[in-house]
Amino acid sequence: MIELRNITKHYTSGNKQTTALNGINLHIAKGEIYGIIGHSGAGKSTLLRTINLLERPSSGQVIIQDRDITQLSHNSLQQRRRKIGMIFQHFNLLSSATVESNIAFPLTLAGVPKSQIQTRVNELLDLVGLQEHRSKYPSQLSGGQKQRVGIARALSADPDILLCDEATSALDPLTTKSILDLLAEINKKFGITIVLITHEMHVIRTICDKVAVIHDGQIVEQGLVTEVFLKPKHQVTQEFIDELTDPVEWNNLKFEQSTSQQLVKITFLGEQTYLPLLSEIISKTGVTFSIMQGTISRLKDTPYGVLHVIFHGEQAAIAETIQQLKTKDLDVEVI
Numbered sequence: 001m002i003e004l005r006n007i008t009k010h011y012t013s014g015n016k017q018t019t020a021l022n023g024i025n026l027h028i029a030k031g032e033i034y035g036i037i038g039h040s041g042a043g044k045s046t047l048l049r050t051i052n053l054l055e056r057p058s059s060g061q062v063i064i065q066d067r068d069i070t071q072l073s074h075n076s077l078q079q080r081r082r083k084i085g086m087i088f089q090h091f092n093l094l095s096s097a098t099v100e101s102n103i104a105f106p107l108t109l110a111g112v113p114k115s116q117i118q119t120r121v122n123e124l125l126d127l128v129g130l131q132e133h134r135s136k137y138p139s140q141l142s143g144g145q146k147q148r149v150g151i152a153r154a155l156s157a158d159p160d161i162l163l164c165d166e167a168t169s170a171l172d173p174l175t176t177k178s179i180l181d182l183l184a185e186i187n188k189k190f191g192i193t194i195v196l197i198t199h200e201m202h203v204i205r206t207i208c209d210k211v212a213v214i215h216d217g218q219i220v221e222q223g224l225v226t227e228v229f230l231k232p233k234h235q236v237t238q239e240f241i242d243e244l245t246d247p248v249e250w251n252n253l254k255f256e257q258s259t260s261q262q263l264v265k266i267t268f269l270g271e272q273t274y275l276p277l278l279s280e281i282i283s284k285t286g287v288t289f290s291i292m293q294g295t296i297s298r299l300k301d302t303p304y305g306v307l308h309v310i311f312h313g314e315q316a317a318i319a320e321t322i323q324q325l326k327t328k329d330l331d332v333e334v335i
Contacts, residue, residue, distance in 0.1 A: 001030035001193050002051060002161065007060035009046055009217075020046045021057065022217040028210075030160075033187050033194045033300075035208035035225070037201065037240060043217040044197040048163055051195060052084045053077060064161070082110065085154030089166035091146040093138040093153075100125065100134040103152045110157065124152040128182065144175035151182065155192075162186070164196035168203060180207045201240040205229060205299050213237045226299050230267055230306075230331065245295065245306075261310055262318045263292070267331040268305040278307070281324045287313035308335070 009021040020043045028034045038044040049055040050062060053069060061068045069080055093102050100121050107117045125131045128148040138146055147167060154162060164183070168176040184207055187194050198204065204211050204225060211229075212222035213236055220234040232238045266278070273296060282289065292308040311318045325332045 001032075001065065002026070002028040002195070003061075003063040004047075004050065005061040005063065007047070007050055007057045007062070009043075009050065009055060010058045020217055021050070024060070024214075024217075024219055026212055026219065026222070028193060028195060030193055031187070031191045032209045033184070033196070033207055035204040035211040036195070036197045036214060037199065037204055037211060038197075038214035039199060039236070042214045044199075044214050045165060047214060048165055048195065048197045051161070051163060052081050052086065082106075082157045083159045084161045084163060085157070085159035086163045087147070087150050087154050087165065087167045089169055091138070091143075091150045093146060093149055095138050098135050098137055099130055099141070099149050102138070102149050103156055106153060106156050120156060121152075124155055127155070127186075128152045142175070143171050144178060147171065147175075147179055148182070151179075151186070155186070160192060162192050162194045164194065166198060167196060169198065169200065176203070177206075183207060201229075201244050204240075205244070205297070207300060209300065213240070226269060226302055226304070229299055230269065230304065260314065261312050262322075263308070263310050263335045264322065265333040265335055266307045266309065266325060267333075268307070269331075270302055270304075272328065272330065273303040273305040277325070277328050277330065278309075281321055281328075285313070285317045285321045285324065287311050287317050287321045 004024050004026040007021050007024040008019065011018045011020060024047060036044050036047060046055050050057050051064075053062065057070070062070050064080065069077060072080060094105065097105065103121050103124055104117050107120060125134055128151055130145065130148055130152070133141065133145060138149070141149070167183075168179050171179060180203065183194060186192055196203070196208070208225050210223060211225050212219050213228070213234060214220070215234070215236045221228055221232065221237050228237060229241060232241055268277075278289075289309045289311050292310060294305070294307045296303065296305040298304065311321060322332050322334070
């Protein structure tokens, strides 16, 4: 669906050249919700805007539906952009236009007949739950309502790709959840490919199928959210994940690793999260344990759990317990 091949982007100011993107390669399949996460200045906004060539790369290819759009003529590119909707952090609504006029604006520019525009606007108002607010102006709306208008406007031309530029960072947590739920519904109902950038890992965890971590203009890690989140390989990824969890104060833990006790981290994924696997195994091996920390949450639709425990018992029994846990396809890390 979308493929970025060796994308670089340089900015020149006087005699100084700055590299915003350096050798970016990404493949985003049709119908995926793909997240790009990075700190401020990492290059994520530049990367997102290369997909519709609002930022034209210095080199590399942007392939959409098997066609390199960097090679399109101006008119052909404009037509392609109409099928790529975009949602902005600060809404970018027309302050002097009503809700329905804001939604209709892209269709009006495209010369769509008024009767068709009205039908489409009504459909979108129903979708985003704003029928009763259709005649209001942006100043009369909450932040969440403004973003719903922005989503409806982005969907007006029936796009096959939706780009979200920090779409929830200006919203409170409850409103953020409602917007993410709406985006997930749109993805599921229409099969629209959604690419979103964020600096918040909880957004990635809640809605995305895959994620790429960008740092200093380079992709340092990418893959399924379940894999990247539970087994991060890069320090920047770990930093984002740590923001979601309360760190275990190991330095204050009165514990000495020995042959009779072992500190381990056990990760559960999917339905095994809710099974009594640990209690079944220790009932056979005779090991006891103390829970130091435990969490259960979800990665989009997939439940997962992380448990830090200290096993107590004979060395052979502890080793057997760890081995038995691994045979259940649990990830067990000796700390």
